[in-house]
C-alpha cells in the first residue's frame with residue numbers, strides 16, 4: 551500500500567480512486583477505520599454526562615472542590631494538636647510568630663478573603679491590610695473581633711458561623727503579619743494605631759523545642 555501511494559502509479563489501486571476529479575486532482579477512497587469512528591461518536595455521547603456530573607454546579611465534585619475539602623480536613627486534623635484557640639491578644643501574637651500556622655491562616659485568607667481584600671491583602675472593596683492604618687482595629691485582638699462579627703454594616707461579612715474558631719485566630723495572625731508590608735493597592739484608610747505587642751519571651755524556648 552505505502553509503496554503504491556509513494557509512486558501513485560500502481561494500476562491495482564485504480565479501483566480505489568473515487569470517480570471525481572478537480573483540476574486533475576483525484577482522490578483515493580480511504581475511509582477512517584470503524585473503531586476510530588465509534589470511539590469518536592462514543593466520546594461525544596459521553597461528554598454531556600461528564601460535563602453535567604463535574605461542571606453542572608453540584609458542590610464538591612470538581613478537582614478544585616475536592617482539593618479544598620481535603621485541605622480543610624487536613625487543617626482540622628492539625629487542630630487536634632493545638633486544641634481550641636481563643637481570639638485574645640496573647641494567642642494571636644503567639645501564632646503570628648509560628649510560621650507554619652501563619653501559613654494555615656494564609657490558606658484561610660486565600661479561600662475566603664481575597665475577593666474583597668486582594669490576593670496579598672493589598673485591598674480591593676475592603677481596606678488595604680498591609681499598611682499602618684486601620685478603620686475598625688485598635689488592638690491586635692480587634693482583628694479577630696472584626697472577622698467574627700463583621701464591620702461596616704455588613705460590608706465586611708461576619709465569619710463566626712462560617713469559620714472554625716481556630717481558623718479565625720490563625721487568619722487573624724496572618725492578617726496581623728501583613729502589617730508593614732505596605733503593598734500598593736487601596737490607599738490607607740482610618741487611623742494609625744500602636745505597634746502590635748512583642749512576642750512573649752518564653753516563646754523562643756518553645757520554638758526551639760519543636
Ligand code: HEC
Nearest residue numbers: 662663666675676677684685686687693696701702705706
Ligand atoms: C464581601 C467583601 C469582604 C470579604 C469577603 C471580607 N472582607 Fe474584610 N472587610 C471588608 C470591608 C468593606 C471592610 C471595611 C469595613 C468598614 O468600612 O468598616 C473590611 C474590613 C476588614 C478588617 C478591618 C480593617 C480595618 O481597617 O479596620 C479586617 C481585619 C478584615 N476585613 C479581614 C477580613 C478577613 C480575614 C476576611 C476573610 C475571612 C475578610 N475580611 C473578608 C470586606 C470584606
